Amino acid sequence: MKHTSVKDLLNNTKTLQEVTAKGWVRTFRNNQFIALNDGSTLQNIQCVVDFENTPETTLKRITTGAAVCVTGTLQESQGKGQNVEIQVSKIEILGDSDAEKYPMQPKKHSLEFLRENAHLRVRTNAFSAIMRVRSTLAFAVHQYFQENGFFYVNTPIITGSDAEGAGEMFRVTALPFDNTPRTEDGKVNFKEDFFGKETNLTVSGQLEAETFAMGLGKVYTFGPTFRAENSNTSRHLAEFWMIEPEVAFNDLDANMDLAEDFIKYVIKYTVDKCGEDLKFLEGRLLEEEKAKPQAERSEMNLLEKLNFVMENNFKRVSYTEAIDILRDSTPNKKKKFNYLINEWGADLQSEHERFLVEKHFKCPVILFDYPAKIKAFYMRLNDNTEPGKETVRAMDILFPGIGEIVGGSQREERLDVLIEKMKAIGIEEEELWWYLDTRRFGTAVHSGFGLGFERLVLFVTGMGNIRDVIPFPRTPMNAEF
Numbered sequence: 001m002k003h004t005s006v007k008d009l010l011n012n013t014k015t016l017q018e019v020t021a022k023g024w025v026r027t028f029r030n031n032q033f034i035a036l037n038d039g040s041t042l043q044n045i046q047c048v049v050d051f052e053n054t055p056e057t058t059l060k061r062i063t064t065g066a067a068v069c070v071t072g073t074l075q076e077s078q079g080k081g082q083n084v085e086i087q088v089s090k091i092e093i094l095g096d097s098d099a100e101k102y103p104m105q106p107k108k109h110s111l112e113f114l115r116e117n118a119h120l121r122v123r124t125n126a127f128s129a130i131m132r133v134r135s136t137l138a139f140a141v142h143q144y145f146q147e148n149g150f151f152y153v154n155t156p157i158i159t160g161s162d163a164e165g166a167g168e169m170f171r172v173t174a175l176p177f178d179n180t181p182r183t184e185d186g187k188v189n190f191k192e193d194f195f196g197k198e199t200n201l202t203v204s205g206q207l208e209a210e211t212f213a214m215g216l217g218k219v220y221t222f223g224p225t226f227r228a229e230n231s232n233t234s235r236h237l238a239e240f241w242m243i244e245p246e247v248a249f250n251d252l253d254a255n256m257d258l259a260e261d262f263i264k265y266v267i268k269y270t271v272d273k274c275g276e277d278l279k280f281l282e283g284r285l286l287e288e289e290k291a292k293p294q295a296e297r298s299e300m301n302l303l304e305k306l307n308f309v310m311e312n313n314f315k316r317v318s319y320t321e322a323i324d325i326l327r328d329s330t331p332n333k334k335k336k337f338n339y340l341i342n343e344w345g346a347d348l349q350s351e352h353e354r355f356l357v358e359k360h361f362k363c364p365v366i367l368f369d370y371p372a373k374i375k376a377f378y379m380r381l382n383d384n385t386e387p388g389k390e391t392v393r394a395m396d397i398l399f400p401g402i403g404e405i406v407g408g409s410q411r412e413e414r415l416d417v418l419i420e421k422m423k424a425i426g427i428e429e430e431e432l433w434w435y436l437d438t439r440r441f442g443t444a445v446h447s448g449f450g451l452g453f454e455r456l457v458l459f460v461t462g463m464g465n466i467r468d469v470i471p472f473p474r475t476p477m478n479a480e481f
């Protein structure tokens with residue numbers, strides 16, 4: 001008989017019919033009640049076993065973690081906590097699970113323990129909820145762009161340009177480590193490598209996406225990116241998924257509008273679709289916050305926070321204004337910041353970003369017009385800036401609890417200015433000849449941004465560590481699974 005998902009069974013109002021369900025045993029109480037979960041929903045379905053007419057040997061095999069197939073009658077539940085249950089007439093053990101050895105016991109496990117068991121943690125309530133939310137968010141990303149006339153482009157994962165400048169890169173090579181071919185001056189001879197040049201895993205698809213925007217108009221990427229940054233933080237992964245829209249004829253204001261509209265849309269879509277999972281994650285977060293001192297607890301619960309973001313305008317603040325606020329702030333005056341803000345031009349650390357968002361504005365903030373010196377070469381230089389105080393049309397979106405979630409800019413469309421800026425940081429023109437061609441032939445104002453997908457999932461699920469919102473995290477010294 002064809003089996004039905006637990007989700008469909010629980011939504012079924014037609015009782016007294018024969019059904020089959022397959023899933024994993026979460027608990028088995030009183031030799032009678034199986035809580036069965038198949039991942040389709042947070043909820044388990046209760047399966048009532050007729051223990052008097054079931055062989056003892058079978059009952060013994062109904063253990064936490066075992067895969068089973070049950071057939072029986074779907075009926076209104078006598079007990080509390082569920083509307084329907086299955087009165088089991090036949091049970092088959094599909095896969096045994098040694099109760100002594102199965103790591104996912106029906107109790108609360110620490111997040112650290114679950115990370116070490118990342119291959120099994122998806123069988124817990126919290127991780128199945130997170131992964132369903134992640135999947136829904138990913139779908140919402142495509143839905144938003146597809147509904148708004150964007151084309152999905154797949155930019156290369158192996159890149160030959162080391163000029164992206166977004167972070168440390170992982171080298172891709174087919175050269176042997178023993179007897180590595182060398183040039184006359186003793187350097188590794190990449191001319192003999194697979195691609196005949198140095199190649200790396202991409203840190204961003206932006207440069208390629210820009211070339212596509214200058215032909216398809218509105219494009220987006222959504223794919224893996226890699227950064228060999230040795231920062232063991234709760235917001236950095238060595239492998240993460242990035243969403244990068246790029247739009248011809250958009251200036252920085254249009255870029256900010258797009259980012260804000262996009263974020264609100266995907267959050268709303270997910271709140272509408274994943275209410276049950278988010279409610280559960282909200283409860284989890286509340287529990288976790290109870291352990292914190294009052295002052296560190298958030299004022300809003302998870303769904304209130306998500307609603308707040310959907311319903312309020314992001315505060316748009318120039319870098320210059322932000323520096324003034326930070327310079328005059330209490331933590332700066334009392335020397336509480338690790339990096340004190342003394343002058344215009346300082347790079348903002350996450351402590352500053354979080355102060356602005358969480359303490360000062362208490363809402364998502366878009367900072368724009370950063371000093372040219374601390375931003376990438378491809379960002380559009382502002383007209384009319386004082387010498388020494390040049391700014392670029394950059395914007396970062398800062399979120400409560402997360403810090404930077406989006407980094408973007410209007411791109412420098414003027415060939416001469418772009419070449420000048422590349423020269424200043426030592427990027428050869430020949431290196432990026434193809435990129436410069438977009439400025440040679442039919443250049444135009446255009447803008448885009450990069451949004452770290454896991455940071456978005458962090459925000460929506462209320463989780464605190466980025467390792468817990470991706471199936472198998474890659475971080476320094478960790479590539480298990």
Ligand code: ATP
Pocket residue numbers: 166167227229235236237238240242404405406407408450451452453454455
């Ligand atoms: P940060 O200052 O937080 O390291 P960044 O300035 O290096 O970020 P960008 O190069 O602008 O970030 O990348 C765009 C977006 O990608 C960021 O806003 C963030 O959401 C995400 N991101 C960047 N680095 C990582 C990482 N190592 N792990 C996960 N997400 C990341």
Ligand code: MN
Pocket residue numbers: 166167229
């Ligand atoms: Mn970084």
